[in-house]
Amino acid sequence: MGQEDDMMMMMMMTRKGPWTEQEDVQLVSYVNMFGDRRWDFIAKVSGLKRSGKSCRLRWVNYLHPGLKRGKMTPQEERRILELHSKWGNRWSRIARKLPGRTDNEIKNYWRTHMRKKAQEKKRVLSPSSSVSNSSSYSSVCTSNPTIDSMPMMETNERSFYDTGGLEMVVIANGKSDSNNTMKSTATSVNDISETQDGYNSMDEIWKDIDSLEGDDIAPSPVWDYSFNTFWMIDGLEETESNMFFPDNKRAI
DNA sequence: AAGCACCACAACCGCAGGTGA
């Protein structure tokens, strides 16, 4: 069989769509064994009919033991607004400053948040008023001119939540600040400060974030508990299983 | 109760950067 045939086989065998609980358990145990790095390898050896990419995404956004669940706290909201005004749509970077939150989560939050904001603004502007109403958003965002003056979806070609942010000019060429980049290159002033320490794994980063942010946002009990229990996943019992998959409404 | 609109979130896609052979 040639390489193209292998590719075809892989494509035909690759599963898509929602993950099942079974798949989750399988992925967690393989990540436990091999670490959260070589996703293609994990995808292959685990027997999951998923791409490495898909495995990574599932892990990072849903299965990682440090993840918080539930609504954003007011502190987190404030933090997101603050960091977004600073960094623009650098979701992964923003996420690193919010323990237990993923870039995807923050991105989604921002998207719906800003949609709401856009609708409110539209409503306010349309009849005759020029006075900004005091939504919950506005009350949180007291020091954020960048966002308040953001172009609205209906009137601008740019993505409605793409503000850029102050730093975008500086880092226009530095898209990736992945773990690898953190170890090697610095593309902005902020990167320099963040790359002084080398990171070898996600866990190190998460732990680092945890310790850095400890004063600001207290880690949730879930955070602590997950770290304590996660590495004992072999021989998973039901209580632990529920711990790992607290929100299994999507499981088939 | 049914239909609809909106929201929240999971998952996919395309692209770019990093790395090793």
Place this chain on the structure above:
DNA sequence: TTCACCTGCGGTTGTGGTGCT
């Protein structure tokens, strides 16, 4: 130095849940 592969990021889409009419 080049190239292929892997990983991570940001953008986008799909879907289930919920509240309202």
